[in-house]
Amino acid sequence: MITEIAQIEILPGHEDRFEQAVSEAVPLFLGAEGCEGIDLHRSTEHPGRYRLMVQWETVEHHTHTFRRSTGYQRWRELAGPHFAAPPQVEHLYSVLAP
Template sequence: MILEVAILNVKLDEGEEFEKAFNEARLIISSMSGYISHDLMKCMEQTDKYILLVKWETIEDHEIGFRQSTEYLEWKRLLHHFYEPFPTVEHYQALN
């Protein structure tokens, strides 16, 4: 299992609209091959900051299967205009 981690800095005062768009976009990611689960969490100290945690079976499921899919184009359309700056995405795996 691979954990995708993205810190999402949403443009000021656009958090509510981002959350609505993400509610639609979550249906896209959850339908992808290799997807296991996800959590979107809102920062308590900075109201326009979120963290997205997505569990994938493999890194290729995310990097190739999702990011190179036609479904990803809709994901981008729904969400990418909210970010400032654009997030860095990292992948983690358990050591045990």
């Protein structure tokens, strides 16, 4: 499994609207091929900074399948107006086996 972590900086005063947009977009992610979960975290120290964490079966499920879908276009329509800067995205995999 791959975890996509997107650091997202939100325009001041848009926090509530951004959180609502992400909530509305959750079914778009969960309905996407290869998506296994989604979570949103807000920074305590920087209240306009969020980390969107999405679990994918493979990197390609995110970078090729989802990003070419109508679900992705709708996600950007919902959340994009609240971005202060383009999200910083990286993909990670676990190296710690419990």
